[in-house]
Amino acid sequence: MTNVDEVYERLRGTGPERDGWLSNHAPMAAEALIRHGHERIVHRWLDDYADRLETRPRGISPVLADDWESPLGDPTRTGDWLNFFDRELALAPWREVLVSWWPRLLPGIAAGATHGVIRVGHAVRSLIDGPTPARIGELGQGLAYWAARWQPLAPPGAGPYPATDPRSALDAVPRVPDQRSGARERLAQLAATPGWAGASGAVPGDPADDVPTRLAAIVEAATLRHGTHGYAAPVMLVHAATAPSAVARVLPVLPDALWKPSLAAAWSATAAITAAYSPGTARPVPARPPELVMALAAEDGDEHAIKFADTALDVYARTGSARVLDSARHSIHLLGA
Known part of the structure; x- marks a missing residue:
């Protein structure tokens, strides 16, 4: 073993x-x-x-x-x-x-x-x-x-912004105008993208909720959204979910004073990947056979499929949502295509 x-x-x-x-x-x-x-x-x-x-x-x-x-x-x-x-x-x-x-x-x-x-x-x-x-x-x-490889994102705007649920917030993120280049070039366009400052500064969720709850909701929203929007860039859009998931894994060992900055940075990463790679329209998630998500990813062997399945299973453990598993299975299919 x-x-x-x-x-x-x-x-x-x-x-x-x-x-x-x-x-x-x-x-x-x-x-x-x-x-x-x-x-x-x-x-x-x-x-x-x-x-x-x-x-x-x-x-x-x-x-x-x-x-x-x-x-x-x-x-x-x-x-x-x-x-x-x-x-x-x-x-x-x-x-x-x-x-x-x-x-x-x-x-x-x-x-x-x-x-x-x-x-x-x-x-x-x-x-x-x-x-x-x-x-x-x-x-x-x-x-x-x-x-x-330290790379800052374009700074968010100053509030106040209305509280929104993370899925709606992701739908409102503007797309960078030129989506033909690599990640660094796409992210460099954010500063000049209309609406970016507002979208990245409006960290979604109820301010009354604690940071882990809000961060978990962002991970869940990005995981589900990959199922409907991942067709455009299956590999890169994985990171809209796995980046905030990584931040969530580190929170337990950080002092409370670093939690809110971590939440803001996690959201900015999710929003940035969404702006850089997400298509303008959604596609429905087709029904998939009920394979175990990680077993399917392991069989596929793709490293992004494995990491995305890992994050999806974290979300499923918190929510019990069958939609998460459906989305994950479909996303693994896209990544292996």
Whole structure:
């Protein structure tokens, strides 16, 4: 039987990206497979994924604790950031390092098309189960990736805005005008997109609800919306759900003072991915056979399908909604098409 520490040790020498910008999904997908009872196939899955892994990059010049802002968002310094967080986590408890760096990294939540925060979310979930050197090392890799690809979004507008339910709020997010380019180019259009400041600043949900409840509702809305809108960009629109899900996984180890900023950043990430990739019209979700969601994703083998199924199952555990499972099965079908 495979545990997550074996996976993290196996992947320790790999880099967070390949081909210059594509994310290494192996540690995230493997953690999700193991958590949902598919540990027997993990090493075979990793064998199949091996040709998409690159060697951990070397450093150029050390990142200094008192001069960390200048290399922030510089992907050529990825190796330096990996070395930096290895040192930081060797000197202080992992929760202390995370709490120190979370507010620094949170404004750049779009890093790596949100894969930085997603990788951190998977690592923290494993650490909550019990800290081990391998899990702490994986947290360092996630934080380093986030720092190296740190990318802020266009700032939201100032309120007040009417409270809305998350699904309606997502439907109201404006689309960027040019949807032919890559993620960085699409997200760069947000500042000039009419309606963006208002949509991103209007964090949906009842202000009387607590932050976990509002964040869970955003994840649920994005998960369901993938079923009706994912046909346009199945892979990229996954992250509208998995990015806020990652933030939700980190909340339990953050001080309360960081919860509201985390909620706002999670919503901005969901809204940004929606603006960049969502089509203008919905398509109905067809009925699907009642396969177990993670089993279907595991059979498909696509790393985004596995991570999306993981998030969908979190939503289902909270809501018991059959619509979530229908949407997830359809989305996995789209991702495997």
